[in-house]
Amino acid sequence: MNTIAVVLTGPEHLELSRLDLTPPGEEDVVVDIEWSGISTGTERLLYTGRMPPFPGMGYPLVPGYESVGRVALAGHGSGRRVGERVFVPGARCYGEVRGLFGGAAARVVVPGSRVHPVDEALGERAVLLALAATAYHALAADGARAPDLIVGHGVLGRLLARIAVARGATPVVWERNPQRVGGAEGYSVIDPTTDTRQDYHAIYDVSGDAGLLDTLIGRLAPQGEVTLAGFYHEPVAFSFPPAFMREARLRIAAEWREPDLPAVLALIREGRVSLDGLITHCYPAPDAAQAYRTAFGDPACLKMILDWGACS
Numbered sequence: 001m002n003t004i005a006v007v008l009t010g011p012e013h014l015e016l017s018r019l020d021l022t023p024p025g026e027e028d029v030v031v032d033i034e035w036s037g038i039s040t041g042t043e044r045l046l047y048t049g050r051m052p053p054f055p056g057m058g059y060p061l062v063p064g065y066e067s068v069g070r071v072a073l074a075g076h077g078s079g080r081r082v083g084e085r086v087f088v089p090g091a092r093c094y095g096e097v098r099g100l101f102g103g104a105a106a107r108v109v110v111p112g113s114r115v116h117p118v119d120e121a122l123g124e125r126a127v128l129l130a131l132a133a134t135a136y137h138a139l140a141a142d143g144a145r146a147p148d149l150i151v152g153h154g155v156l157g158r159l160l161a162r163i164a165v166a167r168g169a170t171p172v173v174w175e176r177n178p179q180r181v182g183g184a185e186g187y188s189v190i191d192p193t194t195d196t197r198q199d200y201h202a203i204y205d206v207s208g209d210a211g212l213l214d215t216l217i218g219r220l221a222p223q224g225e226v227t228l229a230g231f232y233h234e235p236v237a238f239s240f241p242p243a244f245m246r247e248a249r250l251r252i253a254a255e256w257r258e259p260d261l262p263a264v265l266a267l268i269r270e271g272r273v274s275l276d277g278l279i280t281h282c283y284p285a286p287d288a289a290q291a292y293r294t295a296f297g298d299p300a301c302l303k304m305i306l307d308w309g310a311c312s
Contacts (some may be wrong), residue, residue, distance in 0.1 A: 001030070004311040005105035006288050007097060009060045011049025014289050016311075019062075021109050022093040029080050029112045030073035031088055035282075036104045037066030037127035038295040038304045040154065041208060041231045046100065047292060050233050060097050064104030065090040068118065068126040069308075078112025086115040087129050087261075106285065106311035116261055122268070124282070125275040127305055128155065132264045132275065133256035135159040138204060138229040139167065140263065141253065145202035145225055147171045151216065152207040152230070153180045153189055155278050155303050160204055160229065161187045163264075166272040171204075179300050183277055200224055210234040217243050225249040279303045285311050 001024075007017045024030050043063050045051035067088040074080045090101035091108035102108065118126045135156060138144065146169035150160050153175035164171050165186040174192040175181055181189050199221040205212060208230040216226050217238055224246060228236065242248075267273040281304040283291035288306060295304035 001107075001109075003105045003107040004285070005062045005094065005097075006064065006285075006306075007060050007062055008046060012047060014047070014292055016286065016288055019094045019097055019105070021107065022095065024073060024075060024109045026075040027077040027111055027113070028075050028109055029071050029078045029086075029115060031067075031069040031086060031108050031110065031115065032072045033067050033069035033088070033103070033106055033108060033308045034085075035068050035124040035127050035305045035307055036064045036285075037130075038064075038104075038292060038306070039066065040295055041156075042101075043292075044296050045231070045233050047296065052233055054100070057100060058098055061100045062091075062094055062097060062102045062104055063100065065101035066127040066130045067103035067105075067108070068122075068124065069108075071115075072107070074112065080112040080115065080117075084117050085120055085126070087118050087126050088115050089130055104288075104306065106308045116265075118265070119269065122275070124279060124305055124307075128159070128275045128278055128303070129261060129264060130256065131156050132159050132163070132268075132273070133260040134253075135163050135229070136264045136267075137256045137260045138227060138253035139163055140260070141251075144227070144251070144253075147202050147204040147227075149174065149197075149200045149203045149219070151192075151203065151205040151212065153177075153183075154206065156206045156230065158183065158185075158278060158302075159273075160206060161185075162273050163267065166267055177299055180302070185274065195219075202227065204229050206230040208232060210236045213238040214242065217246065217248050220246050220248050223247045223249065225251055227251045227253055229253040279305055281305070282307055284309075 091110040092099035093109040
């Protein structure tokens with residue numbers, strides 16, 4: 001059994017290759033991928049070669065942790081059934097080619113316990129579930145404060161804001177890029193240069209800008225908190241005196257965990273959170289090289305997905 005997959009052979013070197021797949025076992029499923037998303041956070045770092053040391057890092061590798069497809073084969077112990085549409089958060093099934101995160105392929109072999117059934121009506125929007133669950137994880141952690149400021153109006157920032165609104169918060173979002181100001185649902189988006197507030201209690205940063213922390217600390221109320229909910233490839237540092245004067249708190253939110261995805265799916269099913277309007281570009285998988293360049297270079301591209309329908 002084999003597949004066509006996106007393979008990063010080195011920084012800024014990408015190709016479509018046919019790879020042998022690990023034979024499935026009794027607890028595995030074979031999933032024919034319909035769509036996969038391109039992450040402008042971690043995948044950009046893999047693509048550019050700026051990814052910090054990370055478990056499983058190395059080239060060649062298959063990227064992607066936002067895939068959706070149908071179960072084509074289900075082992076007796078997999079807990080899944082043939083024909084189900086499932087969300088696949090990556091795979092490691094390519095032999096000597098690393099799967100980090102391994103979802104950008106026409107077909108994958110993955111344990112049935114790793115995939116999640118999704119509503120047929122979600123279609124390609126189901127690729128957004130990883131980001132939605134990551135946003136939920138940041139907001140729902142023990143002791144987390146509801147955001148009154150979110151920095152960045154990309155897809156993760158929008159999902160943070162939408163989920164925060166669903167949970168009763170009224171955040172403001174900072175965004176400098178005029179092409180990304182639109183699309184707010186239940187919250188306001190402003191240019192940070194027009195904002196004079198210095199009494200925010202909870203700031204969530206998803207900008208990925210490691211040099212922004214001093215600015216954010218300067219906008220905190222006493223005992224305010226900054227949550228770093230993005231991914232930062234450079235060292236994060238801050239000036240101590242302003243943080244000391246405010247008794248500022250710093251929190252780091254990691255990627256989603258298993259309880260987060262069912263919680264997000266419930267919010268979507270109840271109509272409290274929408275995934276509409278977030279996917280702006282879709283390329284056929286054979287055009288992956290151009291798709292990656294567009295995803296990382298076009299500020300109007302919120303979310304790029306690959307359509308694997310032309311590959312087998």
